[in-house]
Amino acid sequence: MAFKLSFNKKLLLLTSSIVVFCALILMGLTLKQYAKLYQDNARSDLEALSFNSAQELVQHMARLPVDDLGATTLLLKFERYKNIKLAQVYDNEHNLTSQYVNTELFLSPEVQPKQYTKQEMIPGTTATKGELVSVTNIGEGVYPLGHLVLVLDYNSVINAGVDAFLFEILPWVIGLLLILLWLTRWAQTAFISPLLKLSTLVNTVSETKDYNLRYQVKGDDEIAQLGYNLNNMLHTINQQNIQRAQRDKVLKKQQQSLEFMANYDGLTELPNRKLFQELLSQELAHNVRNNTELAVLFIDLDDFKTVNDSLGHPVGDLLLQQTAVRLRAQLRDIDILARFGGDEFVIVVSNLEQQIEAIVIADRILQSFKQSFKLQHWEFNSGLSIGIAFSDRNKVSISELLANADLAMYRAKNTGRGNYAVFESSMQNNQHRRLIIVNQLSYALANDEFELHYQPKVSPIHGVIGFEALLRWRSSFEGMVSPAEFIPIAEHCGKINDITRWVINQGFKELNTINKKLHKDMVTSFNVSAFDISNKDCIQYIEEALKQSKLDPSSINFEVTESAYIENFDKASTFFNKLIALGCDISLDDFGTGYSSLSYLTQVPASTLKIDQQFIRNMFQSEQERLIVDSIISLAQNLGLQVCAEGVETKEAFEYLASKGCQQIQGYYFAKPVPLCELPAIVNEINTKIEQINAPDALKSP
Ligand code: C2E
Numbered sequence: 030m031a032f033k034l035s036f037n038k039k040l041l042l043l044t045s046s047i048v049v050f051c052a053l054i055l056m057g058l059t060l061k062q063y064a065k066l067y068q069d070n071a072r073s074d075l076e077a078l079s080f081n082s083a084q085e086l087v088q089h090m091a092r093l094p095v096d097d098l099g100a101t102t103l104l105l106k107f108e109r110y111k112n113i114k115l116a117q118v119y120d121n122e123h124n125l126t127s128q129y130v131n132t133e134l135f136l137s138p139e140v141q142p143k144q145y146t147k148q149e150m151i152p153g154t155t156a157t158k159g160e161l162v163s164v165t166n167i168g169e170g171v172y173p174l175g176h177l178v179l180v181l182d183y184n185s186v187i188n189a190g191v192d193a194f195l196f197e198i199l200p201w202v203i204g205l206l207l208i209l210l211w212l213t214r215w216a217q218t219a220f221i222s223p224l225l226k227l228s229t230l231v232n233t234v235s236e237t238k239d240y241n242l243r244y245q246v247k248g249d250d251e252i253a254q255l256g257y258n259l260n261n262m263l264h265t266i267n268q269q270n271i272q273r274a275q276r277d278k279v280l281k282k283q284q285q286s287l288e289f290m291a292n293y294d295g296l297t298e299l300p301n302r303k304l305f306q307e308l309l310s311q312e313l314a315h316n317v318r319n320n321t322e323l324a325v326l327f328i329d330l331d332d333f334k335t336v337n338d339s340l341g342h343p344v345g346d347l348l349l350q351q352t353a354v355r356l357r358a359q360l361r362d363i364d365i366l367a368r369f370g371g372d373e374f375v376i377v378v379s380n381l382e383q384q385i386e387a388i389v390i391a392d393r394i395l396q397s398f399k400q401s402f403k404l405q406h407w408e409f410n411s412g413l414s415i416g417i418a419f420s421d422r423n424k425v426s427i428s429e430l431l432a433n434a435d436l437a438m439y440r441a442k443n444t445g446r447g448n449y450a451v452f453e454s455s456m457q458n459n460q461h462r463r464l465i466i467v468n469q470l471s472y473a474l475a476n477d478e479f480e481l482h483y484q485p486k487v488s489p490i491h492g493v494i495g496f497e498a499l500l501r502w503r504s505s506f507e508g509m510v511s512p513a514e515f516i517p518i519a520e521h522c523g524k525i526n527d528i529t530r531w532v533i534n535q536g537f538k539e540l541n542t543i544n545k546k547l548h549k550d551m552v553t554s555f556n557v558s559a560f561d562i563s564n565k566d567c568i569q570y571i572e573e574a575l576k577q578s579k580l581d582p583s584s585i586n587f588e589v590t591e592s593a594y595i596e597n598f599d600k601a602s603t604f605f606n607k608l609i610a611l612g613c614d615i616s617l618d619d620f621g622t623g624y625s626s627l628s629y630l631t632q633v634p635a636s637t638l639k640i641d642q643q644f645i646r647n648m649f650q651s652e653q654e655r656l657i658v659d660s661i662i663s664l665a666q667n668l669g670l671q672v673c674a675e676g677v678e679t680k681e682a683f684e685y686l687a688s689k690g691c692q693q694i695q696g697y698y699f700a701k702p703v704p705l706c707e708l709p710a711i712v713n714e715i716n717t718k719i720e721q722i723n724a725p726d727a728l729k730s731p
């Protein structure tokens with residue numbers, strides 16, 4: 030690993046190196062200059078000493094023989110000169126006569142001093158390595174008595190000088206170095222540490238991604254400017270990050286809400302049909318693995334449309350939300366609850382050991398809906414119908430399972446609301462029959478397969494006062510088909526308007542014949558469905574048929590069920606008012622089965638209430654049903670309305686109703702619905718019967 034030096038240390042190293050280098054060069058140069066100066070001084074000193082000594086040696090060399098001792102004694106004075114290494118006296122024949130050796134300057138005593146040759150004996154001073162050698166003639170220049178050689182060792186002097194010099198200068202150099210180091214350190218704090226702080230900041234930001242960090246700008250130099258720019262950059266990045274985060278948040282929210290919208294129902298926040306299918310297929314797979322049973326509960330609110338139309342959509346929405354809450358409360362966490370749209374909910378209960386477990390849940394749900402709903406300032410009951418279908422240990426597909434539960438739900442609805450029904454394969458046959466009827470209805474209209482039967486309405490006092498026109502279908506393929514079967518199908522497949530049109534046209538034509546045959550105007554009632562009420566053309570063709578038939582409008586009555594007008598109250602009001610304007614009358618059919626809201630009753634311009642036949646049928650078995658009959662009759666009387674009881678099959682029922690003041694009686698007790706041709710005979714028969722009943726006891730046949 031490469032040894033990494035911080036910028037700070039590098040700077041310190043560089044400055045110190047430069048200082049040391051410069052100091053060394055300076056010292057070297059100084060020393061060199063010092064050596065040169067010393068050499069020059071030493072040369073002149075040596076030359077002066079040589080000259081003087083040569084003068085003094087003359088007296089000793091001038092003797093014959095040469096005074097060696099005197100010369101040697103003289104040479105001894107050089108002991109005083111520490112740097113004189115060697116002093117030699119040579120005679121004229123170039124023999125060494127005396128010498129002085131400074132043993133201290135010789136490295137070892139074995140080293141013999143050099144003897145100079147004749148050739149070297151040239152007066153003057155020469156510098157050799159570390160030595161100055163001075164040769165001086167003793168005596169007259171032309172005939173010298175000998176030569177004096179003086180050797181000065183300036184190496185040691187210079188070395189000592191250098192030592193002294195160094196000793197003197199080094200503290201300064203070191204001091205200077207320390208000052209320089211301190212200066213560098215100061216420069217570092219002053220200039221480098223802001224840079225270091227900047228660098229640390231950049232590192233921290235890049236590691237932590239915290240763009241809120243800032244550099245503390247001090248002063249206004251280049252570094253401060255750099256810090257300021259860095260802060261600006263961080264601010265910009267931070268702003269961009271915040272914007273990006275906000276945009277991401279919005280995008281994420283949008284994506285989540287899109288996902289939610291695609292998979293959940295916005296009102297109840299339950300899974301929608303799409304998500305439900307996915308969840309169901311997962312559950313089915315799970316049940317295959319565990320070999321357990323799975324049930325689908327198809328739920329439809331009873332009369333939801335009525336709540337929506339009469340109490341308003343906000344209440345309808347609240348009801349759906351509360352329904353979701355109530356349903357959820359009856360389920361286990363693992364059960365799936367979804368909204369299929371409208372007022373349809375679906376539940377999946379899986380991991381069932383036995384089918385009865387699903388039925389228990391359905392029962393519990395129905396019980397929980399017995400409690401009334403308190404929404405806004407309304408309090409009302411809302412029931413539901415449940416269809417249950419089982420996966421039969423996974424023998425059916427998802428679509429079959431759902432279709433089966435749906436069929437079962439329709440069965441539950443038809444057997445009276447607030448019920449559940451378990452799917453049976455016979456229901457599929459019903460479905461098949463429905464399809465056949467749908468297909469055959471158009472054929473029936475085009476081929477005159479319909480006919481009208483009339484059932485007399487009898488006044489306990491006056492006898493027959495009118496009829497109810499009831500449709501009959503003699504299908505060339507299916508034989509006689511009951512209106513109770515084909516009318517609901519015609520309503521759902523959009524054929525009912527054509528059928529009503531046929532009934533009106535045919536009925537109005539036949540009424541003329543009836544009136545003529547009976548020699549008096551009877552009031553005949555025709556049934557209209559909810560779908561006729563919302564059909565704009567209906568009033569128009571009734572008006573046209575009236576004009577064409579020239580019938581007295583007051584002899585025409587229209588029977589409308591309670592649910593039909595409550596479900597479309599506004600449209601029904603317009604429809605009724607137009608009928609009244611035409612001069613016709615209105616009866617409220619099957620009264621007592623639906624909402625029977627008194628406030629509606631007072632707003633509907635009806636002339637007659639028809640008590641539903643289920644109350645009449647059970648009148649003598651159930652005290653409660655009889656009380657209902659009594660109440661409807663007294664209610665009608667209080668409102669000034671006529672009452673018609675239908676489904677009267679027994680004398681007992683007739684007498685009871687007559688005694689209660691019921692003005693119109695309709696039922697098998699007097700006659701079944703019969704074709705036009707049979708009417709005159711039936712009417713006579715009934716009238717005779719009434720006369721009999723009303724005759725004074727004495728006239729009555731036994
Ligand atoms: P609804 O309007 O309540 O008609 C009365 C039904 O009760 C008729 O059945 C009639 O035959 C039956 N009925 C009368 N008296 C008795 C009785 O004493 N005992 C029993 N068990 N039944 C009695 P029907 O003719 O089968 O009609 C069934 C339903 O079909 C009608 O009920 C009505 O809702 C509908 N419907 C019949 N004709 C028409 C029509 O022309 N247009 C429309 N929209 N619906 C019709």
Ligand code: CA
Binds near residue numbers: 497556588618
């Ligand atoms: Ca009717």
Ligand code: CA
Binds near residue numbers: 618619639642675
């Ligand atoms: Ca009826």
